[in-house]
Amino acid sequence: MPDRLSALDASFLYVEDHATPMHVGAVAIFERPRSGFDYEQLLVLVGHRLAYLPRYRQRVLEVPGHLARPVWVDDVDFDLNYHVRRSALPEPGSDAQLFDLVARLMSRRLDPGRPLWEAYFVEGLAGDRVALVTKTHQSVVDGVGTIELSQLILDAVPQEPEPWEDTWTPRRQPSITQLMLDAVSETVQRPGEVVENVRSAANDAAATMEKVTGVIGSVASALRTVVRPAPSSPLNVRVSGGRMFAVVRTRLEDYRKIRGLHGGTVNDVVLAAITGALREWLLLRGSVLSATTTVRALVPMAVSDAETAAYSKPGLIGNQVDAYLVDLPVGEANPILRLQHIGHAMAAHLESGRSVAARALLTVGGFAPATLHSLGARAAGSFSGRIFNLMITNSPGPQMPLYAGQARMVEMFPVMPLVRNQALAIGVTSYDGGVYFGLNGDRKAVSDVDVLAGMIEESLEELKGAQHW
Numbered sequence: 001m002p003d004r005l006s007a008l009d010a011s012f013l014y015v016e017d018h019a020t021p022m023h024v025g026a027v028a029i030f031e032r033p034r035s036g037f038d039y040e041q042l043l044v045l046v047g048h049r050l051a052y053l054p055r056y057r058q059r060v061l062e063v064p065g066h067l068a069r070p071v072w073v074d075d076v077d078f079d080l081n082y083h084v085r086r087s088a089l090p091e092p093g094s095d096a097q098l099f100d101l102v103a104r105l106m107s108r109r110l111d112p113g114r115p116l117w118e119a120y121f122v123e124g125l126a127g128d129r130v131a132l133v134t135k136t137h138q139s140v141v142d143g144v145g146t147i148e149l150s151q152l153i154l155d156a157v158p159q160e161p162e163p164w165e166d167t168w169t170p171r172r173q174p175s176i177t178q179l180m181l182d183a184v185s186e187t188v189q190r191p192g193e194v195v196e197n198v199r200s201a202a203n204d205a206a207a208t209m210e211k212v213t214g215v216i217g218s219v220a221s222a223l224r225t226v227v228r229p230a231p232s233s234p235l236n237v238r239v240s241g242g243r244m245f246a247v248v249r250t251r252l253e254d255y256r257k258i259r260g261l262h263g264g265t266v267n268d269v270v271l272a273a274i275t276g277a278l279r280e281w282l283l284l285r286g287s288v289l290s291a292t293t294t295v296r297a298l299v300p301m302a303v304s305d306a307e308t309a310a311y312s313k314p315g316l317i318g319n320q321v322d323a324y325l326v327d328l329p330v331g332e333a334n335p336i337l338r339l340q341h342i343g344h345a346m347a348a349h350l351e352s353g354r355s356v357a358a359r360a361l362l363t364v365g366g367f368a369p370a371t372l373h374s375l376g377a378r379a380a381g382s383f384s385g386r387i388f389n390l391m392i393t394n395s396p397g398p399q400m401p402l403y404a405g406q407a408r409m410v411e412m413f414p415v416m417p418l419v420r421n422q423a424l425a426i427g428v429t430s431y432d433g434g435v436y437f438g439l440n441g442d443r444k445a446v447s448d449v450d451v452l453a454g455m456i457e458e459s460l461e462e463l464k465g466a467q468h469w
Helices: 007-015 039-052 095-106 149-153 176-189 192-201 205-212 219-225 252-262 266-284 306-311 335-351 368-381 449-465
Strands: 023-031 058-061 071-074 084-093 117-125 129-137 243-251 295-303 320-328 390-396 402-404 407-415 424-431 434-442
Touching: 023 095, 023 368, 023 434, 039 084, 039 117, 039 149, 084 095, 095 117, 095 129, 095 243, 129 149, 149 368, 243 252, 243 407, 243 449, 252 266, 252 335, 252 434, 252 449, 266 295, 266 320, 266 335, 266 390, 266 424, 266 449, 295 368, 320 335, 320 368, 335 449, 368 390, 368 407, 407 424, 407 434, 434 449
Parallel strands: 084 117, 295 390, 390 424
Antiparallel strands: 023 129, 023 407, 058 071, 117 129, 243 434, 295 320, 402 407, 424 434
C-alpha cells in the first residue's frame, strides 16, 4: 500500500493559498572558518545527511478524483541543486538586507511538484558571515518519521568534509491504475472518507478544520473548554501575500535573573517581554486598553507521553507538542504583575505532569528546536484562527556552539508561518547563551514589525529594572 498523507498533513496542502503558504522557516548565521565554508561544501553536507531523511526526496502525488488522500512517492527527478540554492547580498551585506531577503523567500510557496523543502546559502554578509535559510512544508515534519533538516546537519563539534557519493535509487512511481485500486480498497473499509477527501480538496476550510481538529494531543479538549472567540485585535485581519521579518537578540542570563527575582519560568519571562511590547505597540496604534484587555496567544509546548515515547526514536522524547491558549494581559501597566498573571496562566501546564523541562529538551540530539518549532506550527494549524490572536513558539536550544561542517553557528532565528486572519507569528529559540526572536508579520497589516521587535527589547529592560511586585 502507498505511504498516504495523514488527514492533518493533507489539510495543510488543502488550506494553503498564495497568501498563506504552509511552511516553517529558519535563519541560521555562521562564522566562516579559516578553512572556508562555501556552497559546494554545504551541498556535500546536506547530500550526505539526506540518507537519514527519506521524506526529503519524496513529493506529493494526488489521487485522481480525490478518492483518497494524496500519497508520498519518490521524486524520480530529484535534484539537490534545485533544493539547496545559492544566493548573495551586495557586500558588505547588512542584517537588514538579509532579513528583507528572508521575508521575500518566505512569502513564496514551495513547488508542489517537487519535495516540499528548500535551503538557501546566502553569502556576502558583513563580518565574513554566511547564512542558511531553510523552508520546510508543515506536511513534511512530523517529528517521528521526519525531523527538520537543521536538526540533522548541525553537530556538537566541527566535522571534516566527508566523501559522498549519491547512490540513492528512487522507487517506481505507482500507476494511475494502482492509485485508483488502492483508493477503492481503502474506501471499502472507510467509505465516509471519500466525501471528506473531496470536500477538503475543494478548499472547504470549515470541513477541513473540523476533520483535523482532534489529531494532535489536547487540541480537541482545548476547543471544548475555550469556546469564546479571541479578543478583537488589529492582529486579526485577512493577510496579504507579502511578509516582513524582524529579529530580536537578547541574553539568556537576563531572563534567568528576572526569574530569580520574581519567580516563574524563563518561558514566562519571554511571554511577559512579548506582552509588554504588544501593549506599547497597541497604544502606538491608538488602541484603547482597559485593565482587563488581553491578547490571546496560542503557545505550543513540548509534552511527554509515556505511550508515544515508548515507540518513538531514541532521543526524540516522543515528539509530542500540545497547544495552549494563554491570555496575555496587555492592559496591565505593571510589568511584574504582567509576569505574575502569565505565570499563573501557565501553571496548569506545569502542574499537568506532562510538561517537558528545558533541561530535558537539551538532551535531544541535534538542534531539536528547529523540529519543535515545526511541530508547534502543526499544532497551531489544528486550531480555528477565530480563538487566538497570534502564535508564539519558544523552544530551548543547546547552550554550547553547534557547527555545520567546520562553520560555527552564531545565531538562529525561527520563521513561523501565518495562517488566515493571523497577521503576526513569533518564534523564540535560546542557543549558546542567547535568546533569539523571529517576528514574521504581514507586509500590509504589520509593516512596522521592526518597531515591535525593538519594543520587545525595551519590555525586557523594563522587567530587569522592576524590583517590586
